Amino acid sequence: MYQYTRFDNKNNIFQKIINLDFILLSCLLVLGFISLATMYSTDGGEILFHTKSHFIKFVIFFFMMLTISLINIKFWFSLGYLSYAIILGMLIWTINFGITASGSKRWIDLYFLNIQPSELMKIFIILCLSKYFHRMKIQHVNSFYAVCFSLIIIFVPMSLVIIQPDLGTSLLIAISGIVVLWFAGLNHKYFFYSCLLSIISLPIIISFLKPYQKSRVLTFLNPDRDPLGAGYQIIQSKIAVGSGGITGKGFLKGTQSYLEFLPEKHTDFIFTLFSEEFGFIGSIILLLIYAIIIYRVIRIGALSRSYFAKLFCYSFGTSIFIYIVINMSMVLGLVPIVGSPLPIMSYGGSSMLATMIGFGIVMSAKTHSQQSIA
Amino acid sequence: MINLSDNVTKLNSLNRRMFILATAKIIILGGIVSRLFFLQVKENKKYLTLSDKNRIREWKLPPVRGEFKDYFGNTIAGNFEAYQLHIIPEQVEDFRYVIYRIKELLDLTDRQFNKILKKKDEIKPWETLIVGDNLSWEKFSKINNHLYDLNGVKPVISISRDYPYKENFTHVLGYVSQANENDISTNDEIKEKFVPGLKVGKTGLEKTFEKKLIGSNSVERYEVNAYGRRISQLAFQKGDKGQTIRLTIDTKIQELTNHLLKDKAGSICVMDIYTGAIIAMHSSPSFDPNSFVFGISRDEWQLIRNDPMKPLVNKSLSGNYSPGSTIKPIVALSALENEIINSDFTVHCKGHKNPLELYGQTYHCWKKEGHGFMNLKEGMKQSCDTYFYEVARRLGVDKLSVTAKKFGLGKKVFRDLFDIEKNGLVPNTQWKKNALGKNWVLGETIITGIGQGFIQTTPIQLCLMTAQIANGGYKIYPKLIVNNNEKQDDKFTPLYKKSKNIKIIQNAMFSSTNEIRGTSYRSRIDDPKYRFAGKTGTAQVKKITERDRELDLKTFEIPYEERDHALYVAFGPYKSPRYALSIVIEHGGSGGTVAAPLAKELFKIIIDRHEIRKNYDNKKYLDI
Numbered sequence: 001m002y003q004y005t006r007f008d009n010k011n012n013i014f015q016k017i018i019n020l021d022f023i024l025l026s027c028l029l030v031l032g033f034i035s036l037a038t039m040y041s042t043d044g045g046e047i048l049f050h051t052k053s054h055f056i057k058f059v060i061f062f063f064m065m066l067t068i069s070l071i072n073i074k075f076w077f078s079l080g081y082l083s084y085a086i087i088l089g090m091l092i093w094t095i096n097f098g099i100t101a102s103g104s105k106r107w108i109d110l111y112f113l114n115i116q117p118s119e120l121m122k123i124f125i126i127l128c129l130s131k132y133f134h135r136m137k138i139q140h141v142n143s144f145y146a147v148c149f150s151l152i153i154i155f156v157p158m159s160l161v162i163i164q165p166d167l168g169t170s171l172l173i174a175i176s177g178i179v180v181l182w183f184a185g186l187n188h189k190y191f192f193y194s195c196l197l198s199i200i201s202l203p204i205i206i207s208f209l210k211p212y213q214k215s216r217v218l219t220f221l222n223p224d225r226d227p228l229g230a231g232y233q234i235i236q237s238k239i240a241v242g243s244g245g246i247t248g249k250g251f252l253k254g255t256q257s258y259l260e261f262l263p264e265k266h267t268d269f270i271f272t273l274f275s276e277e278f279g280f281i282g283s284i285i286l287l288l289i290y291a292i293i294i295y296r297v298i299r300i301g302a303l304s305r306s307y308f309a310k311l312f313c314y315s316f317g318t319s320i321f322i323y324i325v326i327n328m329s330m331v332l333g334l335v336p337i338v339g340s341p342l343p344i345m346s347y348g349g350s351s352m353l354a355t356m357i358g359f360g361i362v363m364s365a366k367t368h369s370q371q372s373i374a
Numbered sequence: 375m376i377n378l379s380d381n382v383t384k385l386n387s388l389n390r391r392m393f394i395l396a397t398a399k400i401i402i403l404g405g406i407v408s409r410l411f412f413l414q415v416k417e418n419k420k421y422l423t424l425s426d427k428n429r430i431r432e433w434k435l436p437p438v439r440g441e442f443k444d445y446f447g448n449t450i451a452g453n454f455e456a457y458q459l460h461i462i463p464e465q466v467e468d469f470r471y472v473i474y475r476i477k478e479l480l481d482l483t484d485r486q487f488n489k490i491l492k493k494k495d496e497i498k499p500w501e502t503l504i505v506g507d508n509l510s511w512e513k514f515s516k517i518n519n520h521l522y523d524l525n526g527v528k529p530v531i532s533i534s535r536d537y538p539y540k541e542n543f544t545h546v547l548g549y550v551s552q553a554n555e556n557d558i559s560t561n562d563e564i565k566e567k568f569v570p571g572l573k574v575g576k577t578g579l580e581k582t583f584e585k586k587l588i589g590s591n592s593v594e595r596y597e598v599n600a601y602g603r604r605i606s607q608l609a610f611q612k613g614d615k616g617q618t619i620r621l622t623i624d625t626k627i628q629e630l631t632n633h634l635l636k637d638k639a640g641s642i643c644v645m646d647i648y649t650g651a652i653i654a655m656h657s658s659p660s661f662d663p664n665s666f667v668f669g670i671s672r673d674e675w676q677l678i679r680n681d682p683m684k685p686l687v688n689k690s691l692s693g694n695y696s697p698g699s700t701i702k703p704i705v706a707l708s709a710l711e712n713e714i715i716n717s718d719f720t721v722h723c724k725g726h727k728n729p730l731e732l733y734g735q736t737y738h739c740w741k742k743e744g745h746g747f748m749n750l751k752e753g754m755k756q757s758c759d760t761y762f763y764e765v766a767r768r769l770g771v772d773k774l775s776v777t778a779k780k781f782g783l784g785k786k787v788f789r790d791l792f793d794i795e796k797n798g799l800v801p802n803t804q805w806k807k808n809a810l811g812k813n814w815v816l817g818e819t820i821i822t823g824i825g826q827g828f829i830q831t832t833p834i835q836l837c838l839m840t841a842q843i844a845n846g847g848y849k850i851y852p853k854l855i856v857n858n859n860e861k862q863d864d865k866f867t868p869l870y871k872k873s874k875n876i877k878i879i880q881n882a883m884f885s886s887t888n889e890i891r892g893t894s895y896r897s898r899i900d901d902p903k904y905r906f907a908g909k910t911g912t913a914q915v916k917k918i919t920e921r922d923r924e925l926d927l928k929t930f931e932i933p934y935e936e937r938d939h940a941l942y943v944a945f946g947p948y949k950s951p952r953y954a955l956s957i958v959i960e961h962g963g964s965g966g967t968v969a970a971p972l973a974k975e976l977f978k979i980i981i982d983r984h985e986i987r988k989n990y991d992n993k994k995y996l997d998i
Contacts, residue, residue: 238413255425259428279414284410
């Protein structure tokens with residue numbers, strides 16, 4: 001009792017600021033700077049729309065993250081179910097009234113900005129499931145009821161995103177949820193069996209895929225199948241990365257992107273451009289920064305007192321890691337092309353908003369690491 | 375406490391799983407790094423090449439074609455600066471306005487205008503649209519004066535083929551025109567150097583020497599973006615101009631031949647009897663090869679193609695004519711060589727009332743009244759047919775054909791130089807059996823003796839034949855190209871058995887031109903400097919019937935297609951022969967009245983030019 005009061009007393013704003021994880025913050029700032037420089041390069045060495053917009057978003061969301069981190073983790077805990085429900089509502093709204101762009105309905109118009117709820121869901125599903133498992137006794141985690149309920153929590157948003165259609169994001173949502181289930185202590189055999197099941201059902205799933213998705217998978221298996229069509233992205237991306245060499249072609253000198261051979265260079269293929277201009281060394285440094293960030297996130301989780309904070313930090317860190325791995329494997333031609341942005345680096349407000357909210361909550365767990373949640 | 379221990383198990387499980395995952399993460403990260411290493415370090419070279427392949431593109435420019443020069447170094451096929459008008463559609467703000475303005479300025483017809491609009495739709499907006507390909511200076515400067523109004527229009531000076539002597543050299547040089555599918559597929563050199571708008575030789579020497587003339591492309595290397603648009607020029611590699619080819623032809627004489635054959639169909643060939651150099655070779659009518667350079671208009675093409683005088687045919691090389699009496703020197707020579715007759719051999723020509731009769735067929739001399747008693751010299755001089763009927767009958771066609779072939783008849787004179795050159799035909803008994811499956815009859819020998827029947831020769835063959843008689847009976851190899859490296863070969867192969875025989879023939883030809891009653895006596899030149907010897911020929915194109923003989927029509931009274939071909943072969947100056955020539959006028963009438971007078975005019979110039987030619991050679995050696 002004594003301890004609690006002592007910490008309660010000292011938990012003023014000043015103390016909270018001191019308790020911020022400055023290594024994580026500075027890594028995020030460096031990453032933000034790198035992403036701005038890369039965006040500047042995609043604009044052809046001029047400050048154009050993408051650079052400006054990315055800069056404004058980064059600054060706003062960075063300060064939003066700081067604000068979130070100063071709010072007590074208990075508040076975010078209490079918001080778990082509600083925020084999930086709100087995002088779910090937004091997803092349903094999207095299906096009916098969303099903005100259609102390049103063949104899929106992904107955005108909703110909030111008058112002052114267009115938002116992509118599926119990106120937000122990637123974070124809030126972690127928040128929701130973390131809250132769900134926080135209260136649960138270890139014996140109940142593997143109960144039929146708990147498993148079914150958590151799977152429903154995952155499948156509802158996932159299916160809402162699939163019908164947009166946006167296979168990539170729905171997969172990332174599912175992965176985020178499954179990561180939480182893993183950390184919550186779900187029996188290994190479930191994972192094993194579901195893996196087996198999905199491998200067996202893979203041909204059936206492929207037969208249900210849309211033609212463009214099918215061609216992506218086939219193209220991944222053999223990019224030379226249609227070098228000017230579906231294979232074009234993978235081939236050009238590999239050429240860009242490969243031609244970068246050890247030191248890269250130099251800032252603003254990436255011919256593949258400058259001469260518009262690279263598709264989607266602002267978003268999914270931003271790493272390709274970075275890798276072309278800064279080479280192997282630059283890419284390793286970027287990976288290192290990401291590694292430090294993820295390490296700090298997990299460390300914060302490890303030092304947190306509450307189970308909720310731990311579960312959230314671990315799951316969030318792991319999810320970020322998986323997003324990075326999927327994005328990089330995709331541009332390096334290791335997995336088929338699925339639309340998945342590189343956190344913070346890629347252009348896209350909703351993705352950055354979601355990532356920053358996540359880091360905010362993690363930071364809040366840091367500043368309130370001694371806070372226990374009933 | 376139970377609650378607490380439960381929490382502890384939960385936390386333990388969480389931390390354990392975190393540890394498992396952290397290990398997995400490090401392995402996966404290692405995988406990404408190794409993939410990066412593979413792409414960026416190990417396979418770097420391969421991808422760097424691919425990246426350069428992506429961004430660097432080369433544009434070939436049309437090569438500059440080599441020139442043709444005449445013997446004196448005058449350019450007879452050169453290059454000129456063509457004024458062109460280029461538009462890059464995407465650089466034009468208001469294409470409609472600009473194109474209508476240009477139409478106005480250049481006075482384009484609706485057909486030309488629509489062609490341009492059609493072409494514009496076919497190309498990409500950043501590719502060059504050629505609006506005018508060969509503008510006059512007036513139009514070009516007019517455009518230049520209005521450039522302020524024509525945004526995006528580029529006046530360009532490009533290099534194109536020019537034939538300054540127009541129709542004079544058409545049949546020797548041929549002409550160039552846009553390369554088509556056929557040119558590209560048959561000639562690898564063209565295929566390699568092809569660029570849109572490349573002009574290649576279509577006929578004549580332009581075609582034969584394509585490989586030497588074509589030169590090599592200049593190459594512009596550009597950086598391009600993913601859509602193929604040029605971003606910046608990286609390099610410019612200048613190509614070489616094609617080789618210059620010098621001909622043995624003298625433009626002055628060539629022009630004279632063209633002038634002499636004006637409004638006639640026929641050919642004149644002039645040859646150096648020692649070197650075999652062609653001094654002039656012209657086929658008439660001719661046409662202006664410049665019309666083909668930028669594509670000939672349909673009307674003009676129809677006009678040329680449907681002309682009854684056949685301007686497209688090179689009559690010097692591919693015109694097969696019966697040699698008529700111009701074969702008589704060879705018939706006589708063959709008979710002398712085979713010792714069938716001697717120069718005193720005499721035949722009595724009795725005129726039309728008493729023609730030679732053989733197996734029911736009658737063979738008339740051209741002279742109604744008959745020539746009386748003829749020896750070799752007189753027979754040749756007056757071109758007595760009856761005399762040569764008898765000589766041919768005694769000689770036989772096989773022996774005649776051996777001599778004729780020896781002197782260059784019946785085979786291509788330039789071998790591979792022109793693909794249109796014809797062989798001609800020197801018949802013998804074997805040939806007829808093989809080709810027609812019938813036996814030779816004596817009557818055919820008789821008419822072969824006066825150059826009628828199966829025998830066919832081209833004008834250049836007749837010229838070569840005359841040259842080889844004129845030089846004393848030695849073999850020469852006609853040539854059109856001056857080859858500086860070629861050593862003068864002084865060893866001539868004799869074609870005769872007894873050089874006396876050649877002398878007899880030369881004398882007989884001399885008398886034909888320079889003695890009274892000679893068939894070309896009226897065309898003689900008395901000045902010994904220019905005096906020449908020759909033999910006339912009048913080749914029938916159809917059999918003369920009894921009715922024709924009774925009517926005895928004048929040439930102009932007979933339909934054009936049925937008129938005789940007029941031929942003349944000659945060499946001069948008689949004292950020390952240097953040049954031989956052959957003249958063929960299609961459907962011209964009698965050789966003595968139509969063809970021989972041209973020789974008179976030619977020899978004056980040819981012999982005057984000989985001095986200049988010699989001086990030019992000497993000066994050339996002094997320069998070295």
